[in-house]
Amino acid sequence: MSVRQSLWATPYHPLRALLLLRGLYLLLACDLWFDMIEHGGRYGIGGFNVAHFALVDWLVPLPSPGLYVGLLIVCGFVSLTLATGPAPRWLRGLLAAGYTLAWMLSIHDSYQHHYLLSWLLAWCVALPDVDAEETLQGAPVRGWGFPMTAVTCAIVYAFTGISKSERIWRDGHVLRVLSHAKPPGHPQPGKFDAVRDALLSLGWSESASWRLLALSTIALQWAIAVGYLAAPRRDAREGRLLRVLTSVGLLGSIAFHAVAELFQVFEIGLFSYYMLWVGSVVLGPVWLLTPAGRACAALCRLRARLVTIEAGASPLALVRALAVVALLVLVGFVIPLPGALGAGVVLALIALVQILLVRRGSVPWSLEGLSLRTALCALAMWLALAQSAVPFDYYRRTAGELQRMGELPRALAMYRRAERYAPAGRSRADKIRELESQLERGEASD
Numbered sequence: 001m002s003v004r005q006s007l008w009a010t011p012y013h014p015l016r017a018l019l020l021l022r023g024l025y026l027l028l029a030c031d032l033w034f035d036m037i038e039h040g041g042r043y044g045i046g047g048f049n050v051a052h053f054a055l056v057d058w059l060v061p062l063p064s065p066g067l068y069v070g071l072l073i074v075c076g077f078v079s080l081t082l083a084t085g086p087a088p089r090w091l092r093g094l095l096a097a098g099y100t101l102a103w104m105l106s107i108h109d110s111y112q113h114h115y116l117l118s119w120l121l122a123w124c125v126a127l128p129d130v131d132a133e134e135t136l137q138g139a140p141v142r143g144w145g146f147p148m149t150a151v152t153c154a155i156v157y158a159f160t161g162i163s164k165s166e167r168i169w170r171d172g173h174v175l176r177v178l179s180h181a182k183p184p185g186h187p188q189p190g191k192f193d194a195v196r197d198a199l200l201s202l203g204w205s206e207s208a209s210w211r212l213l214a215l216s217t218i219a220l221q222w223a224i225a226v227g228y229l230a231a232p233r234r235d236a237r238e239g240r241l242l243r244v245l246t247s248v249g250l251l252g253s254i255a256f257h258a259v260a261e262l263f264q265v266f267e268i269g270l271f272s273y274y275m276l277w278v279g280s281v282v283l284g285p286v287w288l289l290t291p292a293g294r295a296c297a298a299l300c301r302l303r304a305r306l307v308t309i310e311a312g313a314s315p316l317a318l319v320r321a322l323a324v325v326a327l328l329v330l331v332g333f334v335i336p337l338p339g340a341l342g343a344g345v346v347l348a349l350i351a352l353v354q355i356l357l358v359r360r361g362s363v364p365w366s367l368e369g370l371s372l373r374t375a376l377c378a379l380a381m382w383l384a385l386a387q388s389a390v391p392f393d394y395y396r397r398t399a400g401e402l403q404r405m406g407e408l409p410r411a412l413a414m415y416r417r418a419e420r421y422a423p424a425g426r427s428r429a430d431k432i433r434e435l436e437s438q439l440e441r442g443e444a445s446d
Contacts, residue, residue, distance in 0.1 A: 007147050011140035012235040014130040015289045016281055018296060020149065021127055023277045024120065025083035028099070031270045032076035033384045037337065040069040041398025041414070042108045046405060052104045063105040065398070070339025071102045073332075074346050077381055085303075085373045086365055087129045091350075096121035113271040116156055120278070123148040132296040138286070140235065147232035150282050153275075154228035161221040164214070172210025175217070179263070181210075191263040217256075224252045224279070231282045246283045253279035303369065317367040318355070324371045324378070325351045331378050335385045336421065337394060392421040396428060408439055 043049070044064045051057035060067070075098045078091060100118040103109040126145030168174055181190040184197055184206075192213060199209035227249015234242050257272040257279075281289065325348045332344015351374055357363045358370060384390065399414035412435040415428050422428060 007232055008144040009142050010147065010232050010236045011142050012146055012232065013138060013286050013289075014128070014135040014141045015138075015286060015293045016146060016235075017127045017141055017143075018130050018132060018135045019281045019289055019292055020146070020278065021087055021124055021129065022083050022296060023281065023292075024124065024274070025079045025087075025095075027270060027274055027277060028117070028121075029076045029079040029083065031274075032072045032079065032099075033381075034388075034390060035269055036102075036109075037069055037072050037385070037390055038393035038397050039108065040065045040072070040338070041394060042401050043068045043106055045398075045401055049106050049108075051106055056101075056104045060105055064338070066339035066342065068102065068105060068339070069337050069394070070343040070346070071098060073335070073337070073340055073343035073381070073385065074350075075099050075102065076384075077343075077347050077377060078350070080377045080380060081373060084377065085369070086363070088363065089125055089129075092121070092125045094350075096125060111269060111271075113268060113274070116152070117274065119152050120149060123152065132293065132300045135293050136290070136297055146282075149278070150228045150231040153278060153282065154225045157221045157225035157228065161218045161225065164218045164221075169214055170211065170218075172207070172212075172214040175214050176210050220252045220256050224249045224256065227252065227283050235286070243285075247285075250279055250283035253283065303372070314367075317371070318359075321351075321355050321367045321371045324374045325355070327375060327378050331382045331386075334382065336391045337385060340385070389421070389423050389426070392418050392423060392426065394418075395421070399428075399431075403435070408435055408442075411435060412439065 042065075044062050047062065049057070049062050051060070075095055078095045078098070082091060082095065096118065099114075099121055103111075103114040103118075123145045126143055126148070128141045128143055128145075130141060164170070164174075175192070176190075179191040179193070181193055181196070182188060184193070184200065186193070189197075195213065196206065196209045199212065200206065204212070227246045230242050230245040230249070234246050253275060257276050260268070261272040328348045328351060329341075329344045332341045332347070335341075335344075351370075354363075354365075354370055355367065358365050358367050395414045395418035399411045399418060402408075402411035402414060412432065415432050415435065419428055419432060
């Protein structure tokens with residue numbers, strides 16, 4: 001058997017495809033709406049921008065907050081719909097392209113894990129969209145999307161381990177700085193000082209303790225990489241070695257990312273949550289994934305009770321579907337963020353395409369099912385972006401950027417707008433009064 005047949009076409013359990021798609025898309029929707037949107041006010045600020053690639057800089061020389069935020073709203077909605085229902089390949093591909101364009105627009109977005117997510121979203125396009133009920137039967141599926149996901153993650157962890165092989169990391173200096181280490185007995189110890197103190201009590205020197213922690217981190221990441229390389233063959237071959245390698249990789253992934261998140265050593269957004277989910281799905285045994293698969297199957301059965309199973313073609317079903325399309329535009333209109341109305345229009349067009357595909361019989365859905373899912377996702381979008389702290393955080397951060405650039409009148413306007421959406425205990429009234437006073441003093445001096 002060739003290498004290509006043994007790896008890229010190796011059969012694997014369908015639960016892995018189901019949960020990888022649903023979980024990754026759900027996390028992405030939360031990431032886009034609750035973490036990335038609030039930084040959108042930086043785009044185009046000061047009339048200057050540098051994209052990640054020269055071609056993007058040429059196509060979009062100065063992205064606006066409306067373009068960036070609108071793109072994130074669209075991608076978040078599409079991601080949520082893919083997480084909660086059928087996931088057509090064309091829509092998965094559209095999401096991968098839209099998300100990639102969003103971070104490519106400017107080096108304001110410099111999180112390295114966004115590169116990785118673009119690759120993972122690309123491989124998701126090749127995953128089979130399996131039925132939740134059928135996955136519990138365990139009939140193997142094939143396709144290069146799953147092994148490419150595993151190999152990509154293996155490359156990331158292997159490279160991360162290699163990047164830590166420099167002396168400044170190996171001697172523990174970087175880890176000591178990142179964890180804000182303090183001398184033994186300090187009343188406010190650093191994040192890993194308890195572990196260091198435990199090693200000191202065993203007779204290790206302080207330098208040796210930090211060196212051990214640093215080298216352990218490297219070894220852990222390489223163990224995770226090896227586990228990912230072994231993962232594509234785990235379901236197709238019976239072998240103790242494969243089980244050991246993937247199990248060690250899973251435990252290493254959980255340990256590394258749980259520690260990183262609990263101790264807040266690395267400022268990497270939701271990356272730990274992404275990799276905890278991907279690691280569990282790719283590296284975990286099937287019995288660990290079965291409860292999540294049963295939960296998905298139960299939700300599918302509930303959805304089947306609420307909507308017609310056959311493809312709906314009645315005039316009333318079409319009217320309801322078109323009403324949901326109008327609802328998307330309305331939700332975009334009431335979301336108090338730049339680009340939201342345009343995002344609602346784009347989402348309405350995407351919904352119209354899906355309605356057309358259903359009417360032509362190109363997809364095995366019903367108009368009722370499509371309408372219900374779209375309406376529920378529209379409700380979730382309204383709650384997430386109009387009834388949460390997202391608008392407050394967006395205008396607050398934008399005001400801070402403008403203030404740092406010395407644009408005090410615009411900063412004051414943004415703070416005043418943020419105040420409209422301020423949650424309890426997060427008022428910016430003091431900041432508003434401070435800026436008003438500065439502007440009054442400036443006008444008096446003029």
